[in-house]
Amino acid sequence: MTRRSPLVFGLIGAGCALLALEAMHSKLMTPAGAARMARSAELVRRAGLTDLALFTEARFARNPALADLHTAFQDSPLSFEHFPSGTFAPRPAAGFGQGTLRFGTEEDAR
């Protein structure tokens, strides 16, 4: 019977080595990545940016942190979603119906 185990163990070892190399690669790339991100953060600070330029097709996708998320029919009636990236922008997990009704500043202070 031909012994297949050395070949298969070799392949498993190669797979482990690949993962180890990738882990090492990610460690080696960390300083350069951190420097790059620091430069991006510097741009964010100097320009006063608030959002990532990941989706640019609609304002609730381009600036999800600042968009009118609570306003219905933002672009046209009967159109809840018409951009595919709307699928990726979730409804806020908290904040709906969690406020309290107060009457005047006295009650607010209490």
Next chain:
Amino acid sequence: MTPWVRRQQALADYTLAAMARRRVKNIGLLLIYALVIFVIASATLFSTALRHEAEIVLAEAPELIVQNLVMGRHDMISAEIIEELEAIRGVGGVTGRLWGYFYDRVNGANYTLMVPLDPKMVPPAGQALFGEALPRTRGLGWDTAPLFLSRYPGDLFRLDPAGRLSHESALVSADLILLGEEDFRAFFDLPPAVYTDIAVSIRNSREIDTIVAKAGKLLPNARLVTRDEISRTYQKLFYWREGIMVAMAGASVLAFAIFAAEKASGLSAEETREIGILKAIGWDTRDVIAMKLWEGGLISLGAFLFGTGLAYLHVFAFDAALFASVLKGWSVIYPDFRLTPMIDGVQLTALFFLTVLPYTAATIVPIWRAATADPDQVMR
């Protein structure tokens, strides 16, 4: 070599020989298994790297943004409010932000025009700093090529390049046009004493909540967005996106789970007969179970290593090419960015336990049942 190691090696050899008899089925199983792990691991790695990047980069966003709301929608905010906000104790600086969108009919892209907060960064009149994607999508072939924007038929607004924003910050600046205040107001035909919103810097981060409460009382109709909220929005967004990707892979995961459970838990007549023969020639129940554990372990470990290794290469060497079309949506502008490789050990370990262990465990029960039965009965 200790007897235990020799014994395991012999068991592995036997298992591999048995698997080789059903070569096509086992290789097919390994490939599908690896593909499922590849999709889930790609989504996890991609989302983790984006989340990390957003967290670090947006940590420098303004501490507080004050927006005016009219009829439930964002509206321009009066410059007079700047003084009112400056009067709140603990506020470091208050600056009006000018930014807006422009739809370019030439290429169907949306740009974000903005006046930088830092006066040193403001380009001279008639000039602008362009984000990475702008020259690319508008075909501005050389560095000094001017940009002409048309707001209505017959109109041309010229902006000469004061420079280009670095390619490496594309994730935050791909669609940006940074220009001076006069040019911005002229372009959007904006009156002088209004801003898009107001950025407030706060000296002591522990005072943010107090200042937000004070500002909320001062401007009851305003929307106040803190830096923490911005960061949380993105954390949620990427968790959500990762979830969507995994959900999209959900159907295939389910199909695979059924396939694997069928393969792992139900024994074919041929396999049952094989176990009967092994028992008849003197194999112990433990040997039979160990052999099947080797089979499950080799397939699931191989699939995990293969799938995860390829997922890393897909996300960080090939810029998540398979996801790009899903993420791009309808955008004409999509930043050309490269993520910093990052492996989240906890997530990978969870993936390992969620994929390797259940499959290996699922193989044990039916084998144990067959292996403990009488050989004569099993072979019939």
